[in-house]
Amino acid sequence: MDKDRRAGMVDPTVAAGKIAEAARASRSMCMFKTEMGDSEFERFSKLIHSEFGIKMPPSKKVLLQSRFQKRLRALGLQSYQEYCEYVFSPEGQDKERQHLVDVVTTNTTHFFREPKHYDILNEMVLPAVWKRHGTGKEILVWSAGCSSGEEPYTLAMVLSEFADRCQGFRFSILATDISREILQKAMRAVYALEKADEIPQEMKKKYVLKSKNPEKRLIKMDKLIRNRIRFSQLNFMENFRLQTPQDIIFCRNVVIYFDRATQEVLFSKFCDNLNPGGYLFIGHSESLSGMKLPLRQLAPTVFQRI
Incomplete structure (x- = not known):
């Protein structure tokens, strides 16, 4: 058989693989052809709001349906009704709630996001905190809703640079999130x-390690930075109280998923965990307007506890 004819033949192994893949895709489509019913969506919506604070209006039904497909596949369930029954069963309440958190939460972040905040932190907030506390106290910083870790690692780099300029300046960072899965990614720091x-060149040289394997195209935060951060799981809907009030809290682009009443309750909790004179940073798409909180505004989305 000549070369051209051989080149035109189909490898039976490859053909079998493609057929199997098509069959799996077909089964997947069949599995999820039934849409989520309004009653199931309403139950899920109420649960997600009460347990995690996230508002889930009817317009989010298709999104929620799409995200739940991963869990239906993992559990071998055939419909959203079955999944709903499982989630609300005693076994589901014990085993599935954490998976539910991982599926419904949104984790969008990057290094030096909303960079003006880091300018304010470096030029105004840290000098004020340093002047007030000096070398006698470790500065406590909380990244609330830290997602995959870019925010606390950015804070660690900025504060480390400040510490290099101010001998005796000490700090530690607490980073929390509701999702155990995303916290594990944050702790890997890869x-x-x-x-x-997104990281300034000088900081990149000092704090970022590049993979020795060029094919992997990965970076990892240096151990010096990783050791500055303590990661912990926290649900904002719980009646939490930190062991020690914080000097600086970053909670940015988190409460946009909550309704207004839940936002005010949460910010009140933050104030309870913030030292007098401490600072709160929120996202540029968020607002404290009309809320009765012991805060005064210093700059857009930057506040100080009275």
């Missing part, structure tokens, strides 16, 4: 190489 483009 990111795609292109993520490093």
Whole structure:
């Protein structure tokens, strides 16, 4: 058989693989052809709001349906009704709630996100805190809703640079999130190489390790930075109280998923965990307007506890 004819033949192994893949895709489509019923969505919506604080209006039904497909596959369930019954069963309440958190939460972040905040932190807030506390106290910083870790690692780099300039300046960072899965990713401190483009060159040289294997295109935060951060799981809907009030709290682009009443309750909790004179940073798409809180505004989305 000549070369051209051989080249035109189909490898039976490859063909079998493609057929199997098509069959799996077909079964998947059949499995989820039934849409989530309104009654199931209403139950899920109420649960997600009460347990995690996240508002889930009817317009989010298709999104929620899409995200739940992963769990239906993992559990071998055939419909959203079956999944709903499982989630609300005693076994589901014990075993599935954490998976539910991982599925419904949104984790969008990057290094030096909303960079103006870090300018304010470096130029105004840290000098004020340093002047007030000096070398006698470790500065406590909380990254609330830390997602995959870019925010606390950014804070660690900025504060480390400040500490290099101010001998005796000491700090520690607490980073919390509701999702155990995303916290595990944050603790690994491994990111795609292109993520490093957001980090200033001088900091990149000092605090970022590049994979020795060029094919992997990965970076990892240096151990010096990793050791500055303590990660912990926290649900904002719980009646939490930190062991020690914080000097600086970053909670940015988290409460946008909560309704207004839940936002005010949460910010009140933050104030209870913030030292007098301490600072709160929120996202530029968020607002404290009309809320009765012991805070005064210093700059857009930057507040100080009275």
